Amino acid sequence: MGAGSWGTAVAKVLADAGNDVKIWARRSELVDQINTHHENRDYLAGYPLPDTIRGVAAVEEALSDVDLVVCAVPSQSLRGNLEQWREHLPADAVLLSLAKGVEISSGKRMSEVIAEVTEFPARQIAVLSGPNLAKEVAQGQPAATVIACVDEDQAKRVQEAFATGYFRPYTNVDVVGCEIGGAAKNVIALACGMASGLGFGENTLATIITRGLAETIRLGASLGADITTLAGLAGIGDLVATCSSPLSRNRTFGARLGEGATLEEAQAATNGQVAEGVKSCASVLALARENGVDMPLTEAVNRVCHEGMSVPDMVASLLGRSTKPEVYGAAAP
Ligand SMILES: NC(=O)c1ccc[n+]([C@@H]2O[C@H](COP(=O)([O-])OP(=O)(O)OC[C@H]3O[C@@H](n4cnc5c(N)ncnc54)[C@H](O)[C@@H]3O)[C@@H](O)[C@H]2O)c1
Numbered sequence: 001m002g003a004g005s006w007g008t009a010v011a012k013v014l015a016d017a018g019n020d021v022k023i024w025a026r027r028s029e030l031v032d033q034i035n036t037h038h039e040n041r042d043y044l045a046g047y048p049l050p051d052t053i054r055g056v057a058a059v060e061e062a063l064s065d066v067d068l069v070v071c072a073v074p075s076q077s078l079r080g081n082l083e084q085w086r087e088h089l090p091a092d093a094v095l096l097s098l099a100k101g102v103e104i105s106s107g108k109r110m111s112e113v114i115a116e117v118t119e120f121p122a123r124q125i126a127v128l129s130g131p132n133l134a135k136e137v138a139q140g141q142p143a144a145t146v147i148a149c150v151d152e153d154q155a156k157r158v159q160e161a162f163a164t165g166y167f168r169p170y171t172n173v174d175v176v177g178c179e180i181g182g183a184a185k186n187v188i189a190l191a192c193g194m195a196s197g198l199g200f201g202e203n204t205l206a207t208i209i210t211r212g213l214a215e216t217i218r219l220g221a222s223l224g225a226d227i228t229t230l231a232g233l234a235g236i237g238d239l240v241a242t243c244s245s246p247l248s249r250n251r252t253f254g255a256r257l258g259e260g261a262t263l264e265e266a267q268a269a270t271n272g273q274v275a276e277g278v279k280s281c282a283s284v285l286a287l288a289r290e291n292g293v294d295m296p297l298t299e300a301v302n303r304v305c306h307e308g309m310s311v312p313d314m315v316a317s318l319l320g321r322s323t324k325p326e327v328y329g330a331a332a333p
């Protein structure tokens, strides 16, 4: 449900793994493109799709007779979409979230939004998160991911549906850890982009990644995540991929800001692609404050994205903080 770059790449993985796949897109031109040219030229141009994937414009048709519903719209639009899909969802389907963000209006993770809107039980709600840049996956480059569900058997069933020769899913029962890792790394990737846009090198990037992981672990721990999840694919794995790759929309967005673009200019350059961290920096920060967790990098990114601070001033404010011991525990900022 959603034909952006990741929804489309995931549809390809599922088709390559031998599943019957329908992909719902809002615009009928995109549906026609997928059915006629077997390509999504708007979001994943140049990557041929298996001709078994069927593009569908009607929600009712997309959701009829399916056992896995992959929710592939951006975080802030998931609730609105689910409200329209709800009446058509098969009662025994598994709902799998791909989105990496925290809802601004509620501070909820995507699995919480799904539970609230659909009233499906937790054992029918799963999330997929890991170092998965859509274009690399669509090329069939080797990659791994995590499929998390509180019901381990259910996670294993979804895992089987996704396993192909190039895409290797692992299971986890720590839904909170996977979702916090996915949402927080987008914010840290914005900070890495800003540093690289300013011309800083690998020492700075490694520092941001490492201290970004420290604040993600603090937030995850305060919300009940297993911190070892954040040492895995959905934590450090995704953080490294997103913070290092020029394919990352979040990193690229941050780099434009670091090079001196305004927020509006950086937004205009995205070509309709989502950089989730720009919105989620505010909701992740709110979640941190509610739980008494200090997240200085997230706070700094939020100041640039929502309070008008310049990137050089942000760097000065971060480096001007008092000196600290390097402790990863929940209390150490
Ligand atoms: N692209 C990736 O490499 C990648 C990888 C892993 C996870 N994700 C996550 O997947 C989610 C979806 O991202 P994407 O990269 O597929 O999107 P995208 O940026 O490629 O495009 C956004 C898609 O969402 C659609 N959309 C926007 N607003 C909508 C709305 N209100 N209702 C319905 N559809 C709407 C757009 O039409 C488009 O199809 C995000 O949370 C992202 O963080 C992306």
Ligand SMILES: O=P(O)(O)OC[C@H](O)CO
Pocket: 100, 130, 131, 132, 133, 134, 186, 189, 238, 241, 242, 247, 248, 249, 250, 251, 274, 275, 276
């Ligand atoms: O392009 P980004 O920054 O949205 O990142 C894409 C994926 O989440 C990487 O795992």
